[in-house]
Amino acid sequence: MSRYAELAAASNFSFLRAASHPEELVTTAAALGLEALGIADRNSVAGVVRAWGAGRRVGGSLKVLAGARLVFADGTPDLICYPSDRAAWGRLTRLLTLGKRRAPKGGCDLSLGDFLDHAEGQLGVVLPPAPGEAGGADFPRRLQDLARARRGWLWLGGVRRYGPRDLQELARLETLGAAAGAPLVAVGEVLYHDARRRPLQDVLTCIREGCTIHEAGLRLEANAERRLKSPAEMARLFARFPGAVERSLEIAGRVGFDLSELRYEYPDEPVPAGKTPMQHLRDLTWEGAGWRFEAGMGEAERRTIAHELDLIEKLGFPNYFLTVHDIIRWARAQGILCQGRGSAANSVVCFCLGITAVDPTKKDQDLLFSRFISEARGEPPDIDVDFEHERREEVMQYLFRRYGRDRAAIAATVIHFRPRMAIRQVGKALGLTEDVTAALAGTVWGPWSGMSPDPYIRQAGLDPDAPEIRRATTLAGELLGFPRHLSQHVGGYVLTRGRLDEIVPISNAAMPDRTFIEWDKDDIDTLGLMKVDILALGMLTALRKAFEMIPPRADGTRLTDIAQVPQEVPQVYDMLCRADSVGVFQVES
16 A cells, blocks of 8 residues: 655645645645645745644644745745754754845745754755746756755655656656755645646746736646555656655654644743732732722722633733733823723723723623623633824834844734635736726625626626636636735734744834734734733823823823723713714724
8 A cells, every 4th residue: 555745745835836725725625635745835834724624623633744845046946844852843944034024025035054053953845846837957056955954854846747757857866866865845835725726826826927828928837747656656647766656654753743742931020029929910910909999999899800710820821911901001001092892891800900991890781791701612712902093103112122033023914815806817818808807806706605607797798708708707716715825913912922033934024113023813823922012002102192182180190001091981871872972982892
């Protein structure tokens, strides 16, 4: 029985280069009976969490490997890299951070020297240039340089491209690798899970290259063989090269790192000497209760505070609350109006810490603390904090200064292809005229989930059954939901005690002085990382300016905080009942 591990699979997080979601690759690999599947996207680990999560759902014996395809700026051949342990993963993500931080958003500038500085524990598969590609003449020397530095940790990837001189080329590579000390290993250089995705991959190439399918020429793949293959098929394809398929299993077996090893640690907060974080949180909470409940606390309020504090301690979240308290404290010290919202408003601890301004213990308000934090869910609470939109940037830069660029970064947001963008890009790639593409993009198709756009296409004066129209709509439907590029989250920060760039690569954002990680909120949730949302709200700016316009009270004090605003004003409710809401600040659900 044949056995095989695919070590060179790219997902659609190799933006505009590969034509399958990570989950599709994992599901198909398991169905084909592969021992392992390595996800190695171009200078990125953006898709590995989704692949890892899919592997856990699929179950079985498939091992999902997290790596990256390193593409160098100095002519060094592409190198697929897999960390052998947790420390090596940290070196890989620091290497990618180095390349991304010295390049504009979306770029990565790496050299061979950069890799060698971070090479300890990295298992590498060198991918030779395809026949006719640039760099072929210099490849033997560069392979020698790499193999000399990484002997015992380096292999040479061999690919069946179904060309007329395939076997001759593989024989040449086998000889070359043996001389350099980099044994030949079979790889598929996979771009999609199924051959039926080849047309979409052609379209992605055209979008990336800014050309039509008729102009693409040799930039397109020669056939549909960049698909996942079964162990039996790989054994047949490499039958003349003993050991090439078996070495894929050897390499996969040496990859000892799994994403489950990424243990998140909350940042250490300033805690007075001799105190634990939990003791400090208790002291801050009871101190805050003294001024929040000016009329005095009843027994019910005391029991509620004690219950919340005990649960926070039991679940190990005191540092999270101290982190948010520190941010709020700093902002208020600068005169920046801020306000926690959402389920955090159900927490008396948040109220006492000054994170929220509405007392959740009032008799006419249900206390739903379990919406905010629950022992049954066992996940970190989510505290969203709004800041004045004109001054939110000051708070964001405070976090970068407070934690450093290697311990704080914004979460990513994946920008996906949506219907209008998809049909415009596909139409352009297929060479449809601009008026036809515009007419298709102007139809209201919704999400295309379980419905046909045909009636809307007819309304636009086009025939949905015309071959070029059907091809465009079919490919656009496949493209929907594909990642276009990574952007920064509106304000979700990931903060760590140790180096964040040893967990995930950090990139430059398009905005000056902003940096963000490669994983979005879903990836963060999957791995159990902590996210603090630093959000902007224009109405807080309006409120702060309104406070400045309101004359001082008789005692000389002024309104400076939302908690000082009289609540439950009957006249406001009467206005809303009459739909007379002009001039009312904001109505929330």
